Amino acid sequence: MYRCDCLPKVSTPSIKGPLYWKAPNFIPSIYKAKAVGNTKIPGTNIFSSSTINNCMNKYTYFWLNNGTEFWSVPILLKNNYAYLWIWNNVSWIYLKLSIDDINCFMWYWT
Numbered sequence: 001m002y003r004c005d006c007l008p009k010v011s012t013p014s015i016k017g018p019l020y021w022k023a024p025n026f027i028p029s030i031y032k033a034k035a036v037g038n039t040k041i042p043g044t045n046i047f048s049s050s051t052i053n054n055c056m057n058k059y060t061y062f063w064l065n066n067g068t069e070f071w072s073v074p075i076l077l078k079n080n081y082a083y084l085w086i087w088n089n090v091s092w093i094y095l096k097l098s099i100d101d102i103n104c105f106m107w108y109w110t
Contacts, residue, residue, distance in 0.1 A: 023071030023087035024108065028061045033106035040103070047099060052077055055107035060084075062097075063104045 033039065040047055055074055063069045073092075076083040080099050085092040 024059055027069075028106040028108075030063055030104055030106075033061075033063070033104045036106075038105050038107070047102070052082070052099070052105075055105060058107045060105050060107040062102055064101050065103045066101070 038051060052074075056077070057073065057075060060072050060074055061069065062072055071087040072084045074082050074084040077099075082097045082099060082102075084095060084097060086095055
């Protein structure tokens with residue numbers, strides 16, 4: 001798993017994140033994520049909004065266009081951005097991520 005120090009940090013929200021739990025200790029298969037449709041609509045650079053909404057407040061593994069991958073817990077989608085907590089192998093960090101930067105994702109019930 002890559003350590004993700006590449007994304008811009010934003011101010012910590014008033015909403016409490018998953019600060020006391022570690023992310024899952026496995027890496028899901030990107031092939032499974034693509035097979036279930038958690039990828040961009042073919043021929044476009046967009047996701048179905050209902051697909052993205054399914055991962056709110058759940059452990060979600062993201063693969064970005066630049067090759068970075070990490071566990072996160074998305075808490076808000078707004079104006080083509082996902083606001084989420086990401087796990088950096090030590091603690092949770094709150095970030096704002098452009099939906100355009102996401103290649104694929106896989107979510108799990110918490």
